[in-house]
Amino acid sequence: MGIFHLATPEQWAAAQASGTVDPPSLATEGFVHCSTDDQLTGTIERHFDGIDELVLLRLHEEGLGEALRWEESRPGDPYPHLYRAIELTEVAEAIPWRRGAEEPA
DSSP, X not given: OOEEEEEOHHHHXXXXXXXXXXXXXXXXXSSEEOEEGGGXXXXXXXXXXXXXXXXXXXXXXXXXXXXXXXXXXXXXXEEEEESSOEEGGGEEEEEEEETTSOOOO
């Protein structure tokens, strides 16, 4: 199972320049939203309507430690939340995603 954070290409470029993935949700909600590979399609459908390009950031789960918490965001469906910014070294892979293209493996 993989853990992913979804970013726009612009957000990913900004993270590469700053050294951390620091989305607005960290300031407003206190954590970074993530999804498992099984949750990706639903997350994109619910939260990225009208966005045609994303970067799926697959994270090194073993390095996230206690800052990674599994919390129910949808009834009966725990989602991974990271209670700090993501360091670039924790990004195992940045996978370009385009609406209408075949889903990533």
